[in-house]
Amino acid sequence: MTPVLKRIHHVEFAVGNAKQAAYFYRQAFGFDQVAYRGPETGCRERASYVMKQGDIFLVLTTPLRHDDALAVWLMLHGDGVCDIAFEVDDAAVAHAHAVGAGAASVRAAAPHGDAAGTITTAAIRTYGEVVHTFIQRDGYRGFLPGFEKREIKGKPTGLMCIDHIVGNVEDRQMDRWVRWYDETLGLGRFVSYDDKDISTEFSALRSTVVASDDRNIKFPLNEPADGRKKSQIQEYIDANLTAGVQHLALKTDDILATIAALRANGVDFLPVPTGYYDHLWERVGDVAEDRGKIRDLRILVDCDETGYLLQLFTRPLQDRPTFFIEIIQRRGSESFGKGNFKALFETIEQEQALRGNL
Ligand code: FE2
Numbered sequence: 029m030t031p032v033l034k035r036i037h038h039v040e041f042a043v044g045n046a047k048q049a050a051y052f053y054r055q056a057f058g059f060d061q062v063a064y065r066g067p068e069t070g071c072r073e074r075a076s077y078v079m080k081q082g083d084i085f086l087v088l089t090t091p092l093r094h095d096d097a098l099a100v101w102l103m104l105h106g107d108g109v110c111d112i113a114f115e116v117d118d119a120a121v122a123h124a125h126a127v128g129a130g131a132a133s134v135r136a137a138a139p140h141g142d143a144a145g146t147i148t149t150a151a152i153r154t155y156g157e158v159v160h161t162f163i164q165r166d167g168y169r170g171f172l173p174g175f176e177k178r179e180i181k182g183k184p185t186g187l188m189c190i191d192h193i194v195g196n197v198e199d200r201q202m203d204r205w206v207r208w209y210d211e212t213l214g215l216g217r218f219v220s221y222d223d224k225d226i227s228t229e230f231s232a233l234r235s236t237v238v239a240s241d242d243r244n245i246k247f248p249l250n251e252p253a254d255g256r257k258k259s260q261i262q263e264y265i266d267a268n269l270t271a272g273v274q275h276l277a278l279k280t281d282d283i284l285a286t287i288a289a290l291r292a293n294g295v296d297f298l299p300v301p302t303g304y305y306d307h308l309w310e311r312v313g314d315v316a317e318d319r320g321k322i323r324d325l326r327i328l329v330d331c332d333e334t335g336y337l338l339q340l341f342t343r344p345l346q347d348r349p350t351f352f353i354e355i356i357q358r359r360g361s362e363s364f365g366k367g368n369f370k371a372l373f374e375t376i377e378q379e380q381a382l383r384g385n386l
Pocket of ligand 1: 194
């Protein structure tokens with residue numbers, strides 16, 4: 029039996045300047061800074077800031093030495109997600125199962141402790157140069173060993189939890205990674221979208237979502253599909269030099285308030301194409317939210333058999349066209365906004381063209 033992943037413990041980003049990134053996530057997205065690890069706490073190699081909002085924990089890490097492997101990671105990929113960490117009951121068992129099923133080991137299970145207790149961690153490698161760390165907390169009382177409380181309050185924007193995390197993988201590699209997630213981590217196939225679902229006149233992608241049995245962990249995996257021009261997934265892979273995390277979707281239960289706050293904070297969202305709202309209401313039917321406000325805030329809406337969802341995507345958060353954030357509110361729908369892909373693709377392609385990558 030595959031060991032159960034209890035939850036996403038945190039998502040760690042490798043960044044060039046964690047001090048400034050922490051300020052950005054606090055001021056732009058409203059995260060609280062809650063903990064810190066660095067030279068002042070006895071870690072001379074790296075500085076890490078823990079950011080929290082709702083149940084979302086992000087760790088922003090900068091290597092302080094040129095000969096740190098993370099410095100090479102950053103040179104190759106730029107700022108981005110380097111680790112999606114899971115809480116598990118037994119890190120050694122989770123690691124052994126994954127490695128037995130073919131995962132590459134990054135670290136065998138080992139204990140780490142400080143005055144707040146002892147945890148056990150192990151790690152495997154997934155697509156690209158992204159790692160999954162297994163964390164067995166055993167009642168540990170802080171964030172993780174070595175971190176000290178260092179609180180700076182942000183102004184919350186209503187972000188509650190991680191809805192899904194999307195990986196972009198290389199051409200024809202999606203099915204292999206779908207199988208890998210099933211065999212190593214017990215995340216089964218949830219839904220698939222082919223290039224007829226997600227394409228425009230010029231470019232396309234295929235996507236399969238793997239999920240935990242309780243649906244609390246959902247990982248869509250995208251691969252580029254052939255089109256007349258370069259797929260946005262291929263643009264990502266060219267800029268990142270390999271597969272990697274494309275976006276984090278963060279859930280709110282009041283997207284009107286969340287997007288208004290984020291826009292006021294200066295978060296840069298993908299523009300919604302003109303004309304998007306002309307036929308929207310025919311497509312999605314009745315919604316509880318004020319239609320005028322949805323349009324004024326330029327929020328996207330989609331529906332399926334079980335309900336609807338509202339969503340919006342930021343532009344890439346760094347200069348390379350790689351990682352971005354999605355804001356999502358679900359009203360019964362468990363899908364991912366397929367009906368918006370086409371509208372959005374056209375916007376993304378305009379942006380790709382501006383970057384000279386189409
Ligand atoms: Fe998404």
